[in-house]
Amino acid sequence: MRTIFYLIRKEFIQIFRDKFMGRAIFGVPIVQMLLLVPAVTFEINNVKLCIIDRDMTTESRELVNRLEGSTFFKVRFSTFSEQEANNLLHRGKCDLVLQIPSGFGKETGKGNPGRILVSVNAINAVNAQLSWAYLSGVIRDYNMNIVAENIGSATLASFPQIQVDNRYWYNELLNYKYYMLPGVLGILVLAIGFIFAGLNLVKEKESGTIEQINVTPVKKYHFIIAKMVPFLVIGLIDVAIGLIIGKLTFNIPFEGSIALLFLGSALFLVAVLGFALFLSTFSSTQQQFMFTAFFFIIIFVLMSGVFTPLDSMPIWAQKFDLINPAAYVMRINRMVMLKGSTFHDISREIYSLIVIAIVFTALAVNRYRKTA
Amino acid sequence: MQKIIEASGISKKFGDTQALKDISFEVSEGEIFGFIGPDGAGKTTLFRLIATLLIPDEGKLEVLGLDSVSGFRELRKNIGYMPGRFSLYQDLSVEENLNFYATVFGTTVKENYDLISDIYSHIEPFRKRLAGKLSGGMKQKLALSCALIHKPDLLILDEPTTGVDAVSRAEFWGMLRKLRQHNITIIVSTPYMDEAMKCDRVALIQEGSILSINQPEKIREGFSRKLFSVKAPEKYKLIIALRSYPGTITTYPFGDSVHVTFRGDEFNNSLYEYLNGMGISNVEINETRAGIEDRFLELMEKGTKA
Numbered sequence: 208m209r210t211i212f213y214l215i216r217k218e219f220i221q222i223f224r225d226k227f228m229g230r231a232i233f234g235v236p237i238v239q240m241l242l243l244v245p246a247v248t249f250e251i252n253n254v255k256l257c258i259i260d261r262d263m264t265t266e267s268r269e270l271v272n273r274l275e276g277s278t279f280f281k282v283r284f285s286t287f288s289e290q291e292a293n294n295l296l297h298r299g300k301c302d303l304v305l306q307i308p309s310g311f312g313k314e315t316g317k318g319n320p321g322r323i324l325v326s327v328n329a330i331n332a333v334n335a336q337l338s339w340a341y342l343s344g345v346i347r348d349y350n351m352n353i354v355a356e357n358i359g360s361a362t363l364a365s366f367p368q369i370q371v372d373n374r375y376w377y378n379e380l381l382n383y384k385y386y387m388l389p390g391v392l393g394i395l396v397l398a399i400g401f402i403f404a405g406l407n408l409v410k411e412k413e414s415g416t417i418e419q420i421n422v423t424p425v426k427k428y429h430f431i432i433a434k435m436v437p438f439l440v441i442g443l444i445d446v447a448i449g450l451i452i453g454k455l456t457f458n459i460p461f462e463g464s465i466a467l468l469f470l471g472s473a474l475f476l477v478a479v480l481g482f483a484l485f486l487s488t489f490s491s492t493q494q495q496f497m498f499t500a501f502f503f504i505i506i507f508v509l510m511s512g513v514f515t516p517l518d519s520m521p522i523w524a525q526k527f528d529l530i531n532p533a534a535y536v537m538r539i540n541r542m543v544m545l546k547g548s549t550f551h552d553i554s555r556e557i558y559s560l561i562v563i564a565i566v567f568t569a570l571a572v573n574r575y576r577k578t579a
Numbered sequence: 580m581q582k583i584i585e586a587s588g589i590s591k592k593f594g595d596t597q598a599l600k601d602i603s604f605e606v607s608e609g610e611i612f613g614f615i616g617p618d619g620a621g622k623t624t625l626f627r628l629i630a631t632l633l634i635p636d637e638g639k640l641e642v643l644g645l646d647s648v649s650g651f652r653e654l655r656k657n658i659g660y661m662p663g664r665f666s667l668y669q670d671l672s673v674e675e676n677l678n679f680y681a682t683v684f685g686t687t688v689k690e691n692y693d694l695i696s697d698i699y700s701h702i703e704p705f706r707k708r709l710a711g712k713l714s715g716g717m718k719q720k721l722a723l724s725c726a727l728i729h730k731p732d733l734l735i736l737d738e739p740t741t742g743v744d745a746v747s748r749a750e751f752w753g754m755l756r757k758l759r760q761h762n763i764t765i766i767v768s769t770p771y772m773d774e775a776m777k778c779d780r781v782a783l784i785q786e787g788s789i790l791s792i793n794q795p796e797k798i799r800e801g802f803s804r805k806l807f808s809v810k811a812p813e814k815y816k817l818i819i820a821l822r823s824y825p826g827t828i829t830t831y832p833f834g835d836s837v838h839v840t841f842r843g844d845e846f847n848n849s850l851y852e853y854l855n856g857m858g859i860s861n862v863e864i865n866e867t868r869a870g871i872e873d874r875f876l877e878l879m880e881k882g883t884k885a
Contacts, residue, residue, distance in 0.1 A: 213682040221670050419666040419725075422630050423683045424655045 210425060214433030218407070222437055228403070236395050236445040240452040243391045247514070248383040254338045257284040257292045257301040264312025266321070270349055274305070279341045293326070302328045303338055315353055377545045384457045389540035390513035392449045393475070396442045397507060397533055400476050402500055404438040405483035409496045431572045435480045442476040443469060462547030471539035471553070474560040478532040481567030488574040507533040532567075535560050581608040582641075583733055583764040584629060589638035591624055598624040599787045602638070606766060606780075609759055613778030613795075614768040615875065621787040622768040623663055626737045629766065630660040643732055656684065659726035663737040663768075665718050669711025673702055673721055676710050677728060684729035694761055695724045698754050716747030723754070727763075734758070736767040740774065752777045772872040783875050790878040795871055802869030802877060804828070805844035808836045810863040811854070820857040824850060831876055838873055 274280045292304045306324040315321040329335035355363045378385050411417040453459035490496035511533035528534035535556040542548035584606040591599040599621045606612045614622045627633045631651035640647040667676045681688045740748045775781045776795045783790040811817040821830045828840045
């Protein structure tokens with residue numbers, strides 16, 4: 208045990224003597240939090256509209272005004288040429304073209320159905336669907352108005368109809384930052400732990416110092432544990448920094464237990480560090496390690512459900528996520544912070560992480576050879 | 580005398596490269612045993628085998644009475660290894676490195692200070708300096724201190740003096756001599772022939788095979804011919820001329836002279852005339868004692884012919 212202590216102390220001395228490391232360890236979480244949390248968002252604002260209003264009646268103006276009044280839409284262009292509108296769509300100057308043919312006002316005024324044409328830029332399918340959904344919402348409202356005007360609002364109110372009032376749970380204002388911050392916290396810890404720990408071990412190989420350690424009676428697991436502990440501590444400090452930033456700048460809610468969140472992050476870190484050290488035994492240079500690390504970090508992050516819901520991934524991807532520690536920590540972070548989940552609620556995630564952490568660490572200890 | 584290392588029939592291959600083939604030797608307690616050979620001869624591979632960092636493909640290697648493969652755990656407590664490349668933490672200070680290696684071996688600097696005091700006293704004034712900022716000679720002293728800090732029975736030094744200035748080299752060998760008082764057996768490799776003379780016994784190693792093992796003095800005596808030292812002002816021209824002379828067997832530059840062997844172990848006036856004809860005058864020829872380098876070159880020559 209004393210040996211482990213001395214090994215860990217040595218790692219800490221080295222980490223803090225390295226000026227770059229010292230800065231990166233505390234600078235990276237601050238910058239990532241401040242940059243990524245507000246930047247990475249699926250909220251749709253400012254959908255650029257192009258209007259072709261061939262009708263030019265009060266009715267068509269009313270529709271356009273309603274669109275302009277919504278926060279989602281910005282009417283950027285008005286034209287009478289369909290060709291020009293399509294051109295704008297093609298060049299990405301607008302996201303959506305709304306055509307109101309002449310006779311729209313006349314028909315609706317007569318009590319006949321009015322027809323409009325909407326073309327949506329669907330390069331980004333999510334954006335396209337959402338802008339269409341917003342637009343159809345506006346049109347539905349407008350529709351109700353026409354109906355009310357035609358038959359009188361008192362008569363309309365006497366029709367039986369379903370009134371929907373919805374409430375969003377866990378994130379009532381649908382604040383995207385609340386959703387992203389717990390996720391970014393996970394990515395942050397993943398990247399820092401993975402890269403620093405792996406590079407640290409490969410550096411010992413590159414500089415030959417590992418050779419001198421290998422002839423000492425230091426046990427394999429001593430060595431691996433001593434490589435993990437400093438980065439575990441640093442990772443948890445980064446989580447704390449991230450949470451403080453979240454509270455101070457984004458006023459993020461924290462419903463659950465902080466201890467539970469740290470437990471989840473600690474287990475996640477052990478799993479990540481174990482895997483990083485395992486990988487580093489295959490690399491003989493820091494470049495090699497960086498490349499493999501990059502490869503795995505991208506897979507872990509994109510498949511973790513931080514950006515896209517796990518449930519909509521193909522089955523094989525969901526199966527893969529059973530061994531993806533990032534997938535568990537995303538759920539733990541979000542559930543604990545936004546939902547106030549208790550240990551009982553996330554026990555499956557916690558136990559899975561424990562198993563993954565043990566397996567990855569065992570792999571690392573096993574792969575690390577003191578003799579060739 | 581107890582055997583500290585007993586190697587029999589050791590071979591090691593890396594892919595298609597035969598690094599060591601059928602190596603056998605013994606090292607006795609308290610010896611300074613040198614391995615002399617050119618780069619790529621297999622010295623480092625052999626040392627890494629002894630240091631339990633590699634496993635031999637064939638043969639049996641016993642170190643300190645333990646099998647190097649099955650007894651590696653016990654062995655590592657009792658050997659000190661100084662790799663050819665400086666392998667201490669460059670970002671730790673002199674003191675921190677020494678303390679670190681002491682604690683890793685479960686001891687303290689204080690406990691074995693008497694063993695390293697001679698060596699460490701040279702670098703103690705710089706104990707706060709980072710190891711990476713030390714000069715070559717100081718690095719080497721620190722590495723030796725760290726390799727000795729747990730009072731090993733066997734010290735393995737892989738080219739400890741490569742890249743170190745002449746004064747530091749001489750100092751270093753002085754320190755090794757002193758370590759014998761503590762009954763530490765030392766194996767050392769070096770590409771410098773003059774250092775071979777400072778060992779108790781020497782193994783000449785080339786292309787993975789041992790050519791000869793003996794006391795350095797005996798190795799010198801093994802030289803089979805009469806050796807002549809030839810001197811002339813223009814050394815390069817002299818070598819060319821001597822190589823073309825029909826009576827010459829071997830010609831090797833040696834310091835400011837040229838070491839030459841002749842057919843029948845003698846030369847006559849025709850050599851002076853020959854050299855004169857080539858425009859070389861003021862030639863001085865004396866019989867000389869063969870050095871260990873001469874013998875090594877002779878053995879190498881035989882090895883490549885055979």
